[in-house]
Amino acid sequence: ETGVTQTPRHLVMGMTNKKSLKCEQHLGHNAMYWYKQSAKKPLELMFVYNFKEQTENNSVPSRFSPECPNSSHLFLHLHTLQPEDSALYLCASSQVGQDNIQYFGAGTRLSVL
Amino acid sequence: GQQLNQSPQSMFIQEGEDVSMNCTSSSIFNTWLWYKQDPGEGPVLLIALYKAGELTSNGRLTAQFGITRKDSFLNISASIPSDVGIYFCAGEASGGGADGLTFGKGTHLIIQP
Numbered sequence: 001e002t003g004v005t006q007t008p009r010h011l012v013m014g015m016t017n018k019k020s021l022k023c024e025q026h027l028g029h030n031a032m033y034w035y036k037q038s039a040k041k042p043l044e045l046m047f048v049y050n051f052k053e054q055t056e057n058n059s060v061p062s063r064f065s066p067e068c069p070n071s072s073h074l075f076l077h078l079h080t081l082q083p084e085d086s087a088l089y090l091c092a093s094s095q096v097g098q099d100n101i102q103y104f105g106a107g108t109r110l111s112v113l
Numbered sequence: 114g115q116q117l118n119q120s121p122q123s124m125f126i127q128e129g130e131d132v133s134m135n136c137t138s139s140s141i142f143n144t145w146l147w148y149k150q151d152p153g154e155g156p157v158l159l160i161a162l163y164k165a166g167e168l169t170s171n172g173r174l175t176a177q178f179g180i181t182r183k184d185s186f187l188n189i190s191a192s193i194p195s196d197v198g199i200y201f202c203a204g205e206a207s208g209g210g211a212d213g214l215t216f217g218k219g220t221h222l223i224i225q226p
Contacts (some may be wrong), residue, residue: 004155033213042117043156043201045213056213090155100205101146102214104155 003027006091006105013081014113021076021108023091029103031096032074034066037088037107049074050096081112116140119202119217126192127225134200134220135186142204145178145185146214150199159200160187189222197224 004025013019025032034046048056049068063085065077074091088109092102119136126132136145144163148156160171162178162185169176175188185204189196199221203214 006155035213040218042218043203043214043216045215048213058213092155099161100144100207101158101161103158104148106153106155109153 002105003103004091004093004105006089006108008108009106010109010111012111012113013078015081015083017081018077018079020078021089021091021110023074023076023105025072025074025091025093025103027093027095027103029093029095030071031094031100032068032071033092033094033102034074034076035090035092035104037090043090047076078110081110083112086110086112117202117204117215117217119220121220122218123221123223125223125225128192128194130192132189132192132196132222133186134202135184136202136204136217137184138204138215139183140204140206141182142206142215143182144205145176146203146205147174147176147185147187148201148203150201150219152198156201192222192224194224194226197222 007022031050035043037043045058046060047066052068067075088107090107091105094100094102117136117138147159150156160176167178173190199219201219202217
């Protein structure tokens with residue numbers, strides 16, 4: 001079992017749909033992150049949660065709404081997305097106060113039609 | 114914002130050749146990380162560097178944290194087919210808090226048998 005699990009692996013949605021991405025980490029970490037990976041662009045940090053508190057929102061449009069109910073789970077709620085939001089969405093976790101290395105899940109490949 | 118310039122963008126090499134790639138930044142980072150990403154997967158950590166001047170090896174991989182804290186390189190010796198993938202450098206500017214990583218655009222390594 002991998003340390004960071006993301007579901008679903010693939011998602012196709014229309015612009016009027018509402019969906020959620022889920023991330024679960026089994027590493028006992030205290031910080032979790034959402035990144036967006038688009039073709040030919042660097043990974044872009046979207047949100048950071050440290051001890052379940054959102055500490056960073058990297059100018060992300062409000063159609064992306066994160067939720068972190070506990071230190072092991074992170075969600076990204078999606079609504080009224082645009083085709084340019086199609087990308088690979090990656091979740092990561094780390095242990096702040098120790099090595100703070102971020103470990104990534106396999107990602108959710110999102111296509112917005 | 115912070116940016117990392119990673120080069121080269123892609124490399125076409127013969128199996129058995131050595132590989133070298135690097136990242137530079139106009140900003141100082143406290144941690145440099147090198148990740149590899151295979152198709153359909155998330156980035157996997159290869160090497161982490163914490164001190165300026167540090168030289169660290171992981172099997173056939175060697176990476177160094179530049180003295181100025183603004184650059185890092187990754188070398189792969191005697192490349193093999195499974196080395197194919199995209200390699201990313203990433204920097205962290207925080208002093209150990211939950212900050213996101215700044216990523217380079219990646220080096221796409223292609224190995225011809």
